[in-house]
Each structure stands twice: as C-alpha cells, then as structure tokens.
Amino acid sequence: MSTADIEPDAASAPPASMKSGGRRFGDALFNALSVGSGLLIFVTLAAVAIFLTLESLPAIIASREFSGSADFSLIEYSLPLVFGTVLASAIALVIAIPISLGIALFISHFAPRRLASALGYMIDLLAAVPSVVYGLWGGVWLVPKLEPLYVFLNTYFGWIPLFAGEPTAPMRNLASASVVLAVMVLPIITAVSREVFLQTPRLQEEAALALGATRWETIRTVVLPFGRGGVVAASMLGLGRALGETMAVLMILAPGATFSLHILEVGRHNSIAANIASKQAEASGVDMSLLIFTGLVLFVLTFVINAIARWIVARSGPKS
Amino acid sequence: MAAPQPINVEDLNIYYGDFLAVEGVDVQIRPRSVTALIGPSGCGKSTFLRTLNRMHEVIPGAYAKGKVEINGEDIYDAKVDPVNVRRRVGMVFQKANPFPTMSIRDNVLAGVKLNNRRISKSAADELVERALKGANLWNEVKDRLDKPGMGLSGGQQQRLCIARTIAVKPEVVLMDEPCSALDPISTLAIEDLIHELKEEYTIVIVTHNMQQASRVSDRTGFFNIAGTGKPGHLIEIDDTDTIFTNPSNKQTEDYISGRFG
Numbered sequence: 001m002s003t004a005d006i007e008p009d010a011a012s013a014p015p016a017s018m019k020s021g022g023r024r025f026g027d028a029l030f031n032a033l034s035v036g037s038g039l040l041i042f043v044t045l046a047a048v049a050i051f052l053t054l055e056s057l058p059a060i061i062a063s064r065e066f067s068g069s070a071d072f073s074l075i076e077y078s079l080p081l082v083f084g085t086v087l088a089s090a091i092a093l094v095i096a097i098p099i100s101l102g103i104a105l106f107i108s109h110f111a112p113r114r115l116a117s118a119l120g121y122m123i124d125l126l127a128a129v130p131s132v133v134y135g136l137w138g139g140v141w142l143v144p145k146l147e148p149l150y151v152f153l154n155t156y157f158g159w160i161p162l163f164a165g166e167p168t169a170p171m172r173n174l175a176s177a178s179v180v181l182a183v184m185v186l187p188i189i190t191a192v193s194r195e196v197f198l199q200t201p202r203l204q205e206e207a208a209l210a211l212g213a214t215r216w217e218t219i220r221t222v223v224l225p226f227g228r229g230g231v232v233a234a235s236m237l238g239l240g241r242a243l244g245e246t247m248a249v250l251m252i253l254a255p256g257a258t259f260s261l262h263i264l265e266v267g268r269h270n271s272i273a274a275n276i277a278s279k280q281a282e283a284s285g286v287d288m289s290l291l292i293f294t295g296l297v298l299f300v301l302t303f304v305i306n307a308i309a310r311w312i313v314a315r316s317g318p319k320s
Numbered sequence: 321m322a323a324p325q326p327i328n329v330e331d332l333n334i335y336y337g338d339f340l341a342v343e344g345v346d347v348q349i350r351p352r353s354v355t356a357l358i359g360p361s362g363c364g365k366s367t368f369l370r371t372l373n374r375m376h377e378v379i380p381g382a383y384a385k386g387k388v389e390i391n392g393e394d395i396y397d398a399k400v401d402p403v404n405v406r407r408r409v410g411m412v413f414q415k416a417n418p419f420p421t422m423s424i425r426d427n428v429l430a431g432v433k434l435n436n437r438r439i440s441k442s443a444a445d446e447l448v449e450r451a452l453k454g455a456n457l458w459n460e461v462k463d464r465l466d467k468p469g470m471g472l473s474g475g476q477q478q479r480l481c482i483a484r485t486i487a488v489k490p491e492v493v494l495m496d497e498p499c500s501a502l503d504p505i506s507t508l509a510i511e512d513l514i515h516e517l518k519e520e521y522t523i524v525i526v527t528h529n530m531q532q533a534s535r536v537s538d539r540t541g542f543f544n545i546a547g548t549g550k551p552g553h554l555i556e557i558d559d560t561d562t563i564f565t566n567p568s569n570k571q572t573e574d575y576i577s578g579r580f581g
Contacts (some may be wrong), residue, residue: 113380207417207481209378209430211488212407221430226422 049299054295064285070085078294080257082301084269088174088249089242091179091263100186104193109219120194127187135251137174138180143252146179147171150264165262170252174263180248185238192237196230197223229313236309240302246273272298326350327492327522328370332386334367334376341367343551345369347541354514354523356533356560359543360575364552365526368543369494372524373409390492410490414497416477418469418484425465427480428452431488447487455483456513475506482513486521493517495525498530511536530576534564542572
C-alpha cells in the first residue's frame with residue numbers, strides 16, 4: 001500500500017482502527033495454495049532426479065566392477081545413444097528453424113490478415129497431433145517418399161560425410177527420423193517466433209519504413225534483432241522436444257549403436273528415449289538400471305541445454 | 321540540386337477502411353519553410369501528414385485518394401514505389417524511436433545502408449558527423465558514437481532520429497508532434513534545430529502546442545472536425561502571423577483564442 005501521500009492526521013481521523021485482526025482467510029488460503037504449487041515443481045523435479053540417480057546406481061556400481069571387461073561398460077553403452085540423440089535433434093533443428101522463421105514472418109508480416117489467422121490456427125493444430133500419429137505417418141508414408149532424395153544425395157553429395165555410406169531401402173535411417181522430428185518441432189518454434197515478431201514495437205517498424213526501408217529491410221533491421229532472444233528460446237523449446245521425442249523415433253528408426261556420421265545408413269543410430277521405450281518392458285535388474293542411467297543422462301542433457309538457452313536469451317535481451 | 325518545388329495537394333481524401341477520416345484537402349506547401357499543422361485531437365492532422373510520405377497506408381485497410389505532388393510528381397501514381405517516396409520525404413515521430421540494437425553511429429547510418437548500398441568508412445564517418453552536427457547533437461555524442469542510441473536522453477534520442485532522417489538527404493522532413501514527449505529545454509533545442517533545418521529542407525510539423533506553431537512556423541494550417549465520426553477538414557492555411565492575429569475563419573479564431581468547443 002502506498003502511504004506516501006496520505007496526511008498523518010488523515011489516517012488517524014477515522015475512529016475505527018486500521019489494524020486488522022489477523023490475515024483474511026481468503027488471502028491466507030490463496031497464499032498457501034500458490035506457494036504450495038510453486039513448491040510442488042521443486043519437489044517433482046527433485047523426486048525425478050533422485051529416482052533416476054538411485055535407480056541407476058546398480059548399473060554404475062556394476063560398471064565399476066566390470067571395468068576393463070569389454071562386455072559391459074556404462075560409457076560405451078550410453079555414448080552412442082547420446083550421439084544419436086543429439087545428432088537427430090540437431091539435424092531436425094537445422095531443417096525446422098529456417099522453415100519456422102519463414103512461416104512465422106509470413107504470418108506476422110506478409111500474409112493478409114485472414115490467411116494469417118487461418119495459418120496460425122493450422123500450425124497450432126500441427127502441434128496437437130500426437131507423436132504416435134507422426135510416427136505412423138513417417139514410417140509408412142514418408143520413408144518411401146524420401147528414398148529418391150536420399151539416393152540423389154548419396155550419389156551426388158556422397159563426398160559430404162553426412163551423405164556418405166550405403167543407404168539401403170527401407171530408409172529407416174537417422175535422416176528420416178530427423179525429418180519427422182523437424183515436422184514435430186516446427187509448430188512450437190513457429191508459434192513462439194510468430195508471437196515475438198508480432199510484438200515488435202510498431203514505432204520501430206515505422207522508423208525503418210520512414211527511412212525508405214523495404215519490407216524485407218524492415219524485417220532485417222528491426223523485426224529480427226528484436227526477436228532474436230525469442231527465436232533462440234523457441235529453438236531451444238523445439239530442441240527440448242526433439243531430444244525427448246520417443247514414439248516417432250522408435251517407429252521410424254532401425255536401431256544401431258555407432259558413432260557414424262552417415263545419416264543415410266540404416267541401423268547405425270538410436271536415441272536415448274527410443275532405446276528406453278523399446279527395451280524397458282523386458283528389462284530387469286542391472287539392465288533396467290542401465291536404461292534408467294541413460295534416462296538420467298537425457299535428464300541432465302535437457303537441463304544443460306535449457307540452461308544454455310536461458311543464458312543466451314538473457315544475454316541477447318533488449319539493451320537498455 | 322534543383323530547388324525543391326512546392327508540395328501540391330489536390331482534393332485528397334483519406335480513409336481508414338470505409339471510414340473517411342480527412343476530406344477534400346487542397347494545399348500547397350512552400351519549399352524551405354516550416355508549415356505547422358494545428359487543430360484539436362482527432363482532426364486528422366497527423367493522418368494528413370502521414371499521407372505526404374505514404375506512411376498512412378502501412379496501417380491495414382488505410383488508403384488515400386487524390387493527388388499529392390512532390391517536385392511535380394504524383395506520389396500516389398500507380399507506378400510510384402512508396403519506398404522511393406519515403407527516401408525523399410523523411411519523417412520524425414511523436415516518440416523518439418532510435419533502433420534499440422544499434423549504436424549511435426549505426427542509427428545515423430541506418431537509412432543510408434538500406435538497399436544494400438555500400439559506403440566507405442571515411443564517407444560514413446563524414447556523413448555521421450555532418451548529420452549529427454545538422455541535428456545539433458555532435459558535441460554531445462562525438463565521444464561515444466559506438467554506445468547504444470537508447471542510452472541517450474529523450475531529447476537527444478529525438479535529435480538522433482532527426483540526424484538519421486537528414487542523413488539520407490530528403491527534400492522534405494515531416495514531424496509528427498516531435499516534442500510532445502520532451503521537457504521544455506529539449507523542446508527548445510528541437511525548435512532551434514527546426515529553424516536551422518529550414519535552410520535546407522521543407523518542413524511540415526504537426527503540433528498540439530499553438531505557441532510552438534507560432535514560434536517555429538512560417539505558415540500554419542488549421543484542421544478541424546465537425547464531430548465524432550465526421551471527416552476532418554483543412555479549415556484554412558495562411559501565414560502564421562495572420563492565423564494567430566487575424567484568421568479569416570471563425571472556427572480558427574475560436575480555436576486559437578481558446579474558445580473552442
């Protein structure tokens with residue numbers, strides 16, 4: 001309460017005391033509820049972290065005991081999965097970010113208003129499609145369609161390591177998984193970027209236009225610099241989704257466990273999440289513990305990426 | 321460079337969608353002079369100003385019909401690119417709007433670097449100095465050209481915006497209540513600047529402040545509106561002295577003597 005402009009005797013003038021006999025019930029209740037909800041987040045996060053750590057301990061200990069043996073190594077088991085997860089997500093982002101920015105800019109600055117709102121609605125719908133459906137669509141329909149493209153890339157751009165190797169049909173390779181992941185992260189990146197672009201101060205855009213900027217120049221000098229932090233945040237949200245995505249990868253990718261950069265080759269990669277999903281039903285004992293350890297790795301990975309994203313957003317925020 | 325010709329407006333109607341905002345403006349604006357536009361809120365003076373560099377139409381649904389000639393060329397001709405119009409008719413806004421991510425120097429050069437035009441470092445340095453001197457800002461910022469433009473005071477930011485506008489060497493500078501967000505001292509600095517700028521540029525300024533109009537302008541136009549929802553009209557335009565001492569229209573007299581409404 002601001003009391004600075006109230007005369008001292010004005011406060012003492014009314015006969016009733018201003019002191020309240022304890023806090024009002026509604027306030028107390030709401031206060032407890034909101035604090036409780038806030039705490040719940042910490043408790044949940046801590047519970048997940050503790051569960052993952054405790055349950056993966058047997059695998060960590062077993063790995064120690066067997067160290068030196070080629071049969072079993074925690075690191076050897078996990079690293080190819082981390083590699084596959086990060087590679088698939090990175091490729092998905094490389095595909096999705098430019099397209100998302102294009103769509104977001106089209107909706108926010110180029111499309112006629114009615115078309116823009118229809119498009120925005122469709123993008124939101126795309127985000128609501130369950131990942132199982134994407135997995136089905138990707139595995140059954142998209143994979144055969146991509147085959148000619150892969151053959152083309154392999155034939156003419158095989159000198160680039162990514163497209164090297166020997167792709168064989170059906171193309172259940174990392175590239176296909178990445179394409180479907182790209183489709184899945186596209187809506188979130190588009191939606192967040194669009195919101196950010198729409199918030200560009202009108203006065204800034206008019207400043208550029210009044211200097212004789214074309215529409216593209218206005219976007220380049222005003223809209224993109226303004227939205228940079230938001231676009232980074234959007235991409236990281238997309239990355240988070242891609243890293244953890246399970247069903248689509250599981251249903252498309254023929255698994256393997258190598259550090260191969262040949263994304264067109266089948267049976268070379270797998271992702272952490274898809275690996276857990278495919279094996280957890282039959283796993284028990286140390287095997288289960290091993291899977292949970294990879295889950296812990298994924299947990300930490302997404303944590304680190306989120307932290308980096310926040311750092312970038314904070315750094316690239318508007319200077320004042 | 322040939323001397324700028326008058327701005328010649330004939331029978332201009334300005335719309336927001338179906339709504340006729342300003343009706344039937346006929347006016348000629350003299351070169352290298354300051355023309356002030358005054359009138360009550362909502363009378364269409366800012367709307368009219370924005371049609372002089374085709375900034376009006378950036379608002380969805382907004383358009384203008386009629387003729388606006390600058391240097392004898394109709395800027396509403398179908399073949400005219402509004403981008404080219406805005407390079408020749410610059411604009412300063414109500415609130416200072418330097419580009420927040422750019423340094424002072426880059427702000428001044430922003431317009432010059434558009435359309436992929438390249439400029440050598442020495443030419444850029446010279447242009448920055450000239451534009452900032454032209455905006456009476458050079459002495460205050462010459463030691464911190466690489467600092468962000470947003471770090472300046474409100475009045476300095478507005479002069480930075482003027483520097484940015486004159487750096488592209490327009491023929492006409494439009495000012496939409498450029499001092500409305502400034503303190504009296506900053507306002508005075510801008511008004512002094514307007515006096516200097518009219519040596520080189522044709523200036524049209526919209527102002528809410530009648531004293532300001534009488535201080536800075538050579539000619540003054542009075543806009544009025546018959547009522548809410550009705551279109552605004554240019555009631556009269558004449559030498560500033562005449563408008564403020566002996567206006568020919570009763571509405572103008574009522575407005576300037578404070579008996580409006």
